[in-house]
Amino acid sequence: MKGDHLNSPKPEVLRVGICGLGTVGGGTLNLLTSNQQLIARRVGMPIEVVNVATRTLDPAKVAGVARSGTDPFAVVKDPEVDLIVETIGGFDPAFEVVKQALANGKHVVTANKALIAEHGNELFAVADENNVSLAYESSVAGGIPVIKALREGLAGNKIDWLAGIINGTGNFILSEMSAHKRQFADVLQQAQEMGYAEADPTFDVEGIDAAHKLTIMGSIAFGMPLRFSSTYTEGISKITPEDISYAKELGYVIKHLGIARRTDAGIEMRVHPTLVSKSRLLAKINGVGNAVMVYGDAVGSTLYNGPGAGAEATASAVVADIIDLARHQMAGATKPVYPGLGYRELDDNLQVMNIDAIESEYYLRILAADKVGVMAKISNVLQDHGIGIDAVIQKEAESESVPIVILTHLAIEAQMNKAIAALESLSDVTGSIMRIRLEPFHGQKI
Amino acid sequence: MKGDHLNSPKPEVLRVGICGLGTVGGGTLNLLTSNQQLIARRVGMPIEVVNVATRTLDPAKVAGVARSGTDPFAVVKDPEVDLIVETIGGFDPAFEVVKQALANGKHVVTANKALIAEHGNELFAVADENNVSLAYESSVAGGIPVIKALREGLAGNKIDWLAGIINGTGNFILSEMSAHKRQFADVLQQAQEMGYAEADPTFDVEGIDAAHKLTIMGSIAFGMPLRFSSTYTEGISKITPEDISYAKELGYVIKHLGIARRTDAGIEMRVHPTLVSKSRLLAKINGVGNAVMVYGDAVGSTLYNGPGAGAEATASAVVADIIDLARHQMAGATKPVYPGLGYRELDDNLQVMNIDAIESEYYLRILAADKVGVMAKISNVLQDHGIGIDAVIQKEAESESVPIVILTHLAIEAQMNKAIAALESLSDVTGSIMRIRLEPFHGQKI
Numbered sequence: 001m002k003g004d005h006l007n008s009p010k011p012e013v014l015r016v017g018i019c020g021l022g023t024v025g026g027g028t029l030n031l032l033t034s035n036q037q038l039i040a041r042r043v044g045m046p047i048e049v050v051n052v053a054t055r056t057l058d059p060a061k062v063a064g065v066a067r068s069g070t071d072p073f074a075v076v077k078d079p080e081v082d083l084i085v086e087t088i089g090g091f092d093p094a095f096e097v098v099k100q101a102l103a104n105g106k107h108v109v110t111a112n113k114a115l116i117a118e119h120g121n122e123l124f125a126v127a128d129e130n131n132v133s134l135a136y137e138s139s140v141a142g143g144i145p146v147i148k149a150l151r152e153g154l155a156g157n158k159i160d161w162l163a164g165i166i167n168g169t170g171n172f173i174l175s176e177m178s179a180h181k182r183q184f185a186d187v188l189q190q191a192q193e194m195g196y197a198e199a200d201p202t203f204d205v206e207g208i209d210a211a212h213k214l215t216i217m218g219s220i221a222f223g224m225p226l227r228f229s230s231t232y233t234e235g236i237s238k239i240t241p242e243d244i245s246y247a248k249e250l251g252y253v254i255k256h257l258g259i260a261r262r263t264d265a266g267i268e269m270r271v272h273p274t275l276v277s278k279s280r281l282l283a284k285i286n287g288v289g290n291a292v293m294v295y296g297d298a299v300g301s302t303l304y305n306g307p308g309a310g311a312e313a314t315a316s317a318v319v320a321d322i323i324d325l326a327r328h329q330m331a332g333a334t335k336p337v338y339p340g341l342g343y344r345e346l347d348d349n350l351q352v353m354n355i356d357a358i359e360s361e362y363y364l365r366i367l368a369a370d371k372v373g374v375m376a377k378i379s380n381v382l383q384d385h386g387i388g389i390d391a392v393i394q395k396e397a398e399s400e401s402v403p404i405v406i407l408t409h410l411a412i413e414a415q416m417n418k419a420i421a422a423l424e425s426l427s428d429v430t431g432s433i434m435r436i437r438l439e440p441f442h443g444q445k446i
Numbered sequence: 447m448k449g450d451h452l453n454s455p456k457p458e459v460l461r462v463g464i465c466g467l468g469t470v471g472g473g474t475l476n477l478l479t480s481n482q483q484l485i486a487r488r489v490g491m492p493i494e495v496v497n498v499a500t501r502t503l504d505p506a507k508v509a510g511v512a513r514s515g516t517d518p519f520a521v522v523k524d525p526e527v528d529l530i531v532e533t534i535g536g537f538d539p540a541f542e543v544v545k546q547a548l549a550n551g552k553h554v555v556t557a558n559k560a561l562i563a564e565h566g567n568e569l570f571a572v573a574d575e576n577n578v579s580l581a582y583e584s585s586v587a588g589g590i591p592v593i594k595a596l597r598e599g600l601a602g603n604k605i606d607w608l609a610g611i612i613n614g615t616g617n618f619i620l621s622e623m624s625a626h627k628r629q630f631a632d633v634l635q636q637a638q639e640m641g642y643a644e645a646d647p648t649f650d651v652e653g654i655d656a657a658h659k660l661t662i663m664g665s666i667a668f669g670m671p672l673r674f675s676s677t678y679t680e681g682i683s684k685i686t687p688e689d690i691s692y693a694k695e696l697g698y699v700i701k702h703l704g705i706a707r708r709t710d711a712g713i714e715m716r717v718h719p720t721l722v723s724k725s726r727l728l729a730k731i732n733g734v735g736n737a738v739m740v741y742g743d744a745v746g747s748t749l750y751n752g753p754g755a756g757a758e759a760t761a762s763a764v765v766a767d768i769i770d771l772a773r774h775q776m777a778g779a780t781k782p783v784y785p786g787l788g789y790r791e792l793d794d795n796l797q798v799m800n801i802d803a804i805e806s807e808y809y810l811r812i813l814a815a816d817k818v819g820v821m822a823k824i825s826n827v828l829q830d831h832g833i834g835i836d837a838v839i840q841k842e843a844e845s846e847s848v849p850i851v852i853l854t855h856l857a858i859e860a861q862m863n864k865a866i867a868a869l870e871s872l873s874d875v876t877g878s879i880m881r882i883r884l885e886p887f888h889g890q891k892i
């Protein structure tokens with residue numbers, strides 16, 4: 001063990017350095033300042049921000065902080081700093097900042113979901129070698145303490161699955177499309193104007209942000225290394241108001257879910273638009289909120305809901321991690337209390353399944369010629385592929401075509417793909433078929 | 447410090463003794479056995495049940511446990527036991543079992559909400575003196591890790607308030623009354639037949655169980671000693687299907703809530719039936735589930751939902767506490783990581799307000815003579831007491847009386863009591879007035 005930081009606790013104060021004073025970093029500095037006395041009462045010693053690095057130094061922002069500058073590595077090297085908060089975002093220089101901080105025997109708290117999901121395996125190894133912690137509650141679902149729930153509160157359970165609305169921008173867009181029958185592009189523009197979506201919205205609307213968060217939660221749930229590249233990722237940009245409307249008619253809401261599930265065939269890790277029964281609590285989470293449902297073999301279903309983003313909400317989770325580490329130091333811990341992903345031994349054998357191998361129910365929207373016998377042909381194709389039909393809506397003809405909406409029973413995705421290809425090759429079927437997965441949450445009460 | 451248990455960690459195994467093998471104790475033994483390997487992977491060492499005490503010894507139940515008997519104090523004194531699980535319930539002998547275990551330098555994990563709420567102040571002091579932990583996640587909201595959320599996940603926040611559905615029996619009864627317009631006594635009987643309610647249902651339906659849980663959550667939220675005797679407690683036995691129906695007409699659901707709130711005038715701690723807007727997530731929690739909404743100054747509103755009772759769900763929380771303590775031992779902690787109520791220093795100055803001093807909105811159901819001018823008289827009385835009217839329903843006359851339902855604006859309870867007394871003294875008002883508090887959750891999104 002190189003790090004000896006925890007072996008020489010300084011119980012009088014925990015000294016924090018913050019790298020990056022943007023939304024989350026600035027929120028963290030503010031929260032540690034405004035609630036300093038309260039936090040000291042909870043921990044038993046004060047937590048003090050003693051050094052910050054920010055790209056453009058605004059003296060007003062760092063008033064009261066002993067040292068400040070523009071170089072995050074100066075904070076990392078500061079021997080008078082016990083714990084580094086990384087709120088720079090992205091990979092460069094965040095990766096090096098975190099790695100060097102850990103190598104210097106400092107704990108790191110980060111809100112950087114991309115960094116953890118894509119480089120966490122390497123960084124946790126560095127943390128282990130140096131006997132320090134890399135904490136990341138704020139990287140998933142903003143202020144909702146869902147990492148704690150998975151890693152600690154439900155630690156006695158075999159987690160069978162979890163499903164979450166984990167991108168506030170996407171949920172805001174779908175909620176607005178649903179409430180006001182608006183087009184995706186139109187609501188996206190509004191979300192950008194309101195500051196809910198970035199100028200380049202790809203990370204949010206194409207599901208990459210959600211996939212980062214799901215990757216992290218899935219690894220903690222099942223005890224496997226982070227496998228971001230295996231997480232199936234599909235965004236919401238193709239969802240139309242018509243799909244939302246047909247789903248509603250059938251008793252469903254379309255939500256952008258991240259689903260992680262342990263099955264006999266392997267681990268499912270997938271982010272995609274999903275039909276959810278309108279009676280489920282998840283279906284009732286509207287706007288920029290996040291919610292994660294977790295099923296454990298002992299506890300059953302639990303749900304965690306709250307703000308998934310925002311300066312103060314995310315800072316709440318950053319500060320929770322700092323308080324945890326301060327409490328461990330106060331208790332005289334000489335080693336990290338939590339392994340990086342909540343397991344002392346990860347299971348390398350757990351493999352993420354290809355999306356083709358998963359089993360799901362499906363919503364299909366087919367545009368077909370307005371002729372006698374079309375529905376029979378479609379039904380036959382599905383039957384030939386072993387796919388059962390649960391519900392059908394056939395609407396009135398639009399010009400010469402008629403939209404047919406079908407909900408299927410459970411089917412393997414590869415088989416569904418074949419059936420869709422066969423349906424699209426029917427001369428009576430016009431254009432491509434819209435396919436959205438449906439999650440029944442069979443047997444669940446909430 | 448008398449206890450030196452944590453100073454001599456035995457990293458090869460954590461040895462657990464269970465006192466009480468009823469629903470929760472039996473569930474804990476089962477869960478520790480069935481998920482033993484998984485738990486060892488999370489902790490880094492096995493957790494083993496080595497001694498159990500149960501009133502009537504069933505050899506089949508304790509197969510695989512090294513030592514067993516009928517005397518809980520034998521388990522407490524067993525030098526080969528590191529941690530005691532108290533799942534006897536009640537005060538006698540649970541209080542002495544917990545106290546002696548702590549005095550013997552053993553950690554204690556308990557599911558006993560009455561014991562913590564009514565004797566926690568004394569027991570936490572014994573734990574402190576002996577440098578061990580008394581953990582009680584399972585005492586509130588069953589399997590939902592809400593103690594962790596308050597004590598750790600939201601520890602950076604000043605908690606302004608929390609409100610919860612924390613008695614599954616009561617919520618089941620109100621849900622059934624609401625869904626099927628049934629009478630209280632009728633649903634209670636069904637709940638007893640289904641095993642959701644005890645033969646003597648007082649603890650559940652009169653709010654005592656909820657008051658125990660609220661007392662615990664409020665102390666952790668605000669950092670004050672446990673003050674069970676100051677928690678206002680009102681049950682659901684007087685709620686009628688008519689009240690539920692009028693509330694519905696006005697856009698509300700009646701829930702049995704525990705509310706803890708920090709105000710400028712003091713701390714509110716109160717358990718009572720409450721009108722909640724049907725658009726709130728809390729209003730959508732039906733059946734035996736529990737849900738707690740917590741508002742922190744940084745995070746905003748968060749909600750925690752799941753099963754509030756049941757052998758396995760409660761055992762999930764017991765085992766979470768055991769795993770926490772095992773991880774602290776693995777990390778070399780020499781002192782408890784969490785102070786009893788989450789604060790190193792409690793604030794003795796925080797006082798719980800008398801119910802007369804709280805401010806609330808109200809639902810009033812008044813039975814009045816079916817005469818011209820009655821509504822004007824009632825309005826005048828409310829106006830004379832400075833109470834504003836938000837909504838009124840006047841129904842058709844029932845024989846010679848007419849039910850008038852009023853929702854008020856915010857009023858101080860003492861003032862409302864005076865107004866109600868004045869209304870009841872009107873010659874046109876028949877019988878006593880039904881008063882139910884209404885919680886608007888102003889400014890909250892969820």
